[in-house]
Amino acid sequence: MIVNQFLVLAALLFALGVYGLLVRRNAVMVLLAVELMLNAVNINLVAFEAVLRSSEAIGQVFAIFVITVAAAEVGIGLAIVLMIFRNRASANVDELNLMKW
Amino acid sequence: MNVGDWISHPANWAFIILGLVVAGAAFRVVTSQNVIHAALALVATLAGTAGLFLLLSAEFVAWVLVLVYIGAVIVLFLFGIMITRAPTGRDVALDHPRKAWATIVALGLFVALSWGSLRAFGTTELANQGEPTATETVGLSLLGRFVIPFEAVSFVLLAALIGGITIARKDLTPAEEVEREAR
Numbered sequence: 516m517i518v519n520q521f522l523v524l525a526a527l528l529f530a531l532g533v534y535g536l537l538v539r540r541n542a543v544m545v546l547l548a549v550e551l552m553l554n555a556v557n558i559n560l561v562a563f564e565a566v567l568r569s570s571e572a573i574g575q576v577f578a579i580f581v582i583t584v585a586a587a588e589v590g591i592g593l594a595i596v597l598m599i600f601r602n603r604a605s606a607n608v609d610e611l612n613l614m615k616w
Numbered sequence: 617m618n619v620g621d622w623i624s625h626p627a628n629w630a631f632i633i634l635g636l637v638v639a640g641a642a643f644r645v646v647t648s649q650n651v652i653h654a655a656l657a658l659v660a661t662l663a664g665t666a667g668l669f670l671l672l673s674a675e676f677v678a679w680v681l682v683l684v685y686i687g688a689v690i691v692l693f694l695f696g697i698m699i700t701r702a703p704t705g706r707d708v709a710l711d712h713p714r715k716a717w718a719t720i721v722a723l724g725l726f727v728a729l730s731w732g733s734l735r736a737f738g739t740t741e742l743a744n745q746g747e748p749t750a751t752e753t754v755g756l757s758l759l760g761r762f763v764i765p766f767e768a769v770s771f772v773l774l775a776a777l778i779g780g781i782t783i784a785r786k787d788l789t790p791a792e793e794v795e796r797e798a799r
Contacts, residue, residue: 517737529725540712541651
C-alpha cells in the first residue's frame with residue numbers, strides 16, 4: 516500500500532465536506548459536513564503515522580485529540596443551533612443575519 | 617511499481633472496497649435530500665474510515681472512532697435533527713440554489729490537494745505493513761510526552777459540557793423563577 520491512495524481519498528472527503536458546507540442550508544447539515552472534513556484530516560494523520568512509524572505513535576495521538584475536540588465541537592454546535600432554533604423557530608443558516616452589518 | 621503489482625496485493629483490494637464505501641457514503645452525506653439519510657450515511661463513512669485505520673495498523677484509533685463517533689456523536693446529531701424539527705422527509709429546499717459555485721470550489725480544492733500530495737509523496741510505501749501499533753505505545757505516549765495536551769483536551773471537554781448545558785438551557789422568566797423558588 517502506498518501512502519498516496521489514502522491521501523487522495525482524504526482529499527476527496529475534504530472536498531466533499533467543503534461542498535456540503537457551502538451548499539447546505541440547515542445548520543445541523545452544515546455540522547455534518549464539518550465532521551466529514553475533520554474525518555479527512557484524521558485519515559491524513561494516521562496515514563502519515565503509518566509511513567513514519569514514530570516510536571511514540573504521534574500521528575495516532577493527534578488523531579485522538581482531533582476526535583476529542585470534534586466531539587466537543589458537535590456538543591457546543593448543536594447547543595447553539597438549538598438555542599437559535601428556540602429563538603428564531605428556524606435552523607436555516609440563510610436566515611441567520613442577526614450579527615451581519 | 618506498476619498497477620499489476622499494486623492490484624495483486626490483497627490489502628489493496630480491501631482498500632478499494634473500503635474506499636468506495638467511504639467515498640459513496642460521503643457523497644450521500646452532502647447530497648441526500650433526506651436529513652436522516654444524510655446522518656446515517658455519515659455512519660457508513662465513519663465505519664469505512666475505521667476500516668481504513670485498521671488497514672493503516674492503527675487499531676486503537678479505529679475503535680475510538682467507532683465508540684466516540686458512531687456511538688455518541690451520531691446519536692447527538694439525530695437528537696439535534698429531531699429537536700430542531702428539520703424537515704425529515706424529502707425536501708428540495710435543503711440545499712442552497714447556487715450549487716455550481718460550490719462544485720467548482722470543491723473540485724478545485726480536490727485537484728489542488730491531490731496534485732500536491734501526488735507530487736510530494738509519489739509512490740512512497742507504508743512502513744512495516746501488517747504490524748499493528750501496540751495500544752501500549754499510544755497509551756504511554758498519551759500519558760507521557762503528551763500529558764499536558766491530554767489534560768488540556770479533557771479541560772476542553774469539561775468546558776464544552778458545561779457550556780453546552782448553559783447555552784441549551786431554557787431561561788426562566790422572572791415569574792417562573794419566583795414559582796420555582798416557592799416550590
